Amino acid sequence: MTTPDLPTSPDGGATAAPDVPEVFPPTLREVLLRPRWIALLALCLVVAGVFAWLGQWQLGRAIDIDPTPPGATEEVRPIAEVVEPGQYLSEPRVGQRVTVTGTWVPGDFIIVASRFNDGVEGYWVTGQFRVAGDPAVPVSVAVALGWAATEAEAEAAVERLNEDAAAPEAAETALAITGRLISDEGTALPPTGADPFTLTRMSPAALLSRWHDADGLSVYRQYVAAEVPQGGLEAISSPAPAEGSDVNWLNIFYAAEWAVFAGFAFYLWYRLARDAWEKELEDLEDAAAAAS
Incomplete structure (x- = not known):
């Protein structure tokens, strides 16, 4: 058995192995x-x-620290106390019963299709209701006057309503409309093959584009679903909104x-x-x- 050669010094003697410092790893x-x-x-x-x-x-x-009291939407309030023209409606006020006073604008009764009343499809007749106030600052709100089962019934109602609104005494007699204030439903394309002017959503913005005498007009973003129908139409089914959670x-x-x-x-x-x-x-x- 042989042993490894150790390093030697210049004089031939063996030298000790160099010391290597021990390194401790960090924790x-x-x-x-x-x-x-x-x-x-x-x-x-x-x-x-x-x-x-x-x-x-x-x-x-x-958490709503100031929740809307139960049944608050069933209290009839003037529309001006609930929302201003052009403003969005906060969620707790959607479906609020409101009252508004004014007159109908002749020629602006428009039919909206695909409206369901207690599960039955039919038509709404809508109108431009000019709110009573300063004539220099005209304000209007879209109103759904009632429901018809067929388009022919809706068209007949439009003719009657236009005749009544065009009467001389109609412009001088203010009417009070009570109904639920509901948010704009937006717009949608008409069904395939239908008249391109067919409306299937209740949208005040879409109705405004077809209203007369709209220069400088301020319009509510919401519409009113009238409680009492007019023009021989049936009442619109508009139940009270469900109570929301405070959380x-x-x-x-x-x-x-x-x-x-x-x-x-x-x-x-x-x-x-x-x-x-x-x-x-x-x-x-x-x-x-x-x-x-």
Whole structure:
């Protein structure tokens, strides 16, 4: 058995092996306490604080601290107390019973198709109702006067209504209309093969494009479904809206999301620091292996 040759000195004597300083790997705690990671933690605290504020804001909007009393929509109120012309209607006021005083504009009674009354499809007859007030500032609201089972019945009602509205005394006699205030349904293309001017949605914006005497006119974005039909039409079925909940669960879900984002900011900081620590341990192991 032979022994390995030891390094020798110039005079032929053996020399001792060089001393290699022992390197102790850092702990995860030592890495986390380094200035770089402490600064990154401070940044994560700021980000998490912003997320927490957003979550608190969402929670504040999730619970209605001033809910609408039950049955409030059944109290008849002047339309001007509920919404102004051109304004959007807030959700608790949709379906509010309102009253409005004014006169009909002759020639602006328009039929809207595909209207269901207690499950039966038919037609609405609508009209431009000029609100009583300052003539220099004209204001109108779209009113659904009633329902007809057939288009012929609806057209006959339009003829009667136009005759009544064109009478000389009609322009001087103010009428009071009571009904539910309902939001614009938007517009839709007419059915295939139908008249291109056919309306299937109750949209004051669409009706406005076909009204007369509309220069400088202010219009309510909503329409009124009249409780008492006119022109020989049937009453429109318009039940009271369902009572809404005082809790908005969608906002609560958003608040929970912001809390998750805040927690993820801290997890990301920890994960990055741990990855750096593990990389440093691997480098030390590789260096030790190369030295041996």
